[in-house]
Amino acid sequence: MTPTDVPATLRPRKRASLYARLSVAADAENLSLEDMIRDMRTLCDREGFEEVALHIDDGKTGGRRDRDEFQAWLNDARTGVCDVLVNPVTDRLTREGLNVAATILDVVEGKDPATGKLAYPPVRLIDCNGLDSLHGDAFRFRFVIQAEVGRAERERMRARSRKRARNLRRAGRWGGGTPPFGYKAIANPNGPGWVLDIEPKEAKAVQEAAEAILKTPPDPLTRVVRRMNHQGVPPRRAKAWSRVTLKRVLTGDHILGRITQNGRLLRDEEGEILAPFPAVLSVSQVSTLRERLKPKGGTSTGGGHPARILSGLLTCHSCLSDLVVHHASARTRDGKQKVEGKPPRISYRCEARSQGRVCEKPVTVTAGPIENFVVGLYLDTVGSFPMYKERTVVSGLEELASVEEEIKEALADLATAADAETFARLQELQARQVELSSRDTGRRTEMIPTGQTMAEYWETALIDDRRDLLADAFEELIVNPGRRGPKGFDPARLKARWTEREEFEG
Helix, strand or coil: CCHHHCCHHHCCCEEEEEEEECCCCCCCCCCCHHHHHHHHHHHHHHHCEEEEEEEEECCCCCCCCCCHHHHHHHHHHHCCCCCEEEECCHHHCCCCCHHHHHHHHHHHHCECCCCCCECCCCCEEEECCCCEHHHCHHHHHHHHHHHHHHHHHHHHHHHHHHHHHHHHHHCCCECCCCCCCCEEEEECCCCCCEEEEECHHHHHHHHHHHHHHHCCCCCCHHHHHHHHHHHCCCCCCCCCCCHHHHHHHHHCCHHHCCCEECCEECECCCCCECCCCCCCCCHHHHHHHHHHCCCCCCCCCCCCCCCCCCCCCEEECCCCCECEEEEECCECCCCCCECCCCCCEEEEECCCHHHCCCCCCCCEEEHHHHHHHHHHHHHHHHCCCEEEEEEEEEECCHHHHHHHHHHHHHHHHHHHCCCHHHHHHHHHHHHHHHHHHCCCCEEEEEEEEEEEEHHHHHHHCCHHHHHHHHHHHEEEEEECCCCCCCCCCCHHHEEEEECCCCEEEC
């Protein structure tokens, strides 16, 4: 008896694994997910297949072969889960052409891709448009051609997308996607499409970060990063700011309202750099930031935050050493055992003796009470004063920055076409760079009001910045020995001398 003589109801049904992919961007070529699933199940019913698996890659590009569900679908064949691979349209399985087509054919024919030997039972590949691996050579020819058609179509789509983006940039319009930090996309007031405009809160954060690094001496980059995170204005594609993400924002071309194309700044017909969007920072500011933030040899210092607000500000009355923050575990009265669940006792103490130096009467003071006293003293005195911040204004670097951009482009040209003309142009530009670098640039420092009182600024400031305010305000904070008595801080223990030479005796 042959298989055809067996009644259809008694024949074993072929197991089918179904796969569908939805493109990243919907277009006229895209079917709905429901339509694709319905077509595949109709095919299974017609052919007498039993559906054992359904794999869907939603919003995944066919230009990548590492799609999770696509690989799981192929593995169904490799591991014997199915006898038939079903898909709606075979030329949309991949947009990589022959490269991935060969992998799929190996799976269909059960071959080991490394040796070409049979590794597992072959399976059948069929789609809803009539492509069927049972058709022999006709299937192979058609399959390979359709795979290459898919690859060519992807390349045409990418070319159209690049051309559209290039044309939009030249027209000063935003081509879509996530705007760079400091900007937002708005409807073009002068025509169709979208343009970039400054996002006030983000731009303010960028400007304040730039001013902190441009001043003399500059704030350490690590502190500026902490301040950005403290302000609650997150970066675009990360949970928190880091040194790397902040550097990119402060030194990138987008912060100047400029755009790049293939790694080069977009220029007009006269070769001038185009800036179709408003700038958050000036060219001179960015040029100086790039110089200051260049990687330098050695270990970076100054970026750590103080352990406590009075770290390094309190002085021992006896040896004039800085008091050091000390943590002591809570213990029983006899001092022999730690008390679990109790927070440690934090104090400032003189450690001259432990460091081999002489101190006749070293002092220790509990941290919390003296901190509250000093902060209260400071805010009671200056809290109502207007808050000013230092701003360093740089200018005169526009031509130097332009020459440096041309040098970068000339170096890129040399990497691909090292001709004498390009080399001569590079030498001229480098000579011009040396000349411009030797010139004096405009730099001035000004104090500008923030619109806040000192107390209002204090409320939202980092511990680093609060400590700096105290360090600027007090010339010295000398701690005298204490006496046994009620808990709390005795003001008589502190000799505070203001920077303005106004003496305060507790």
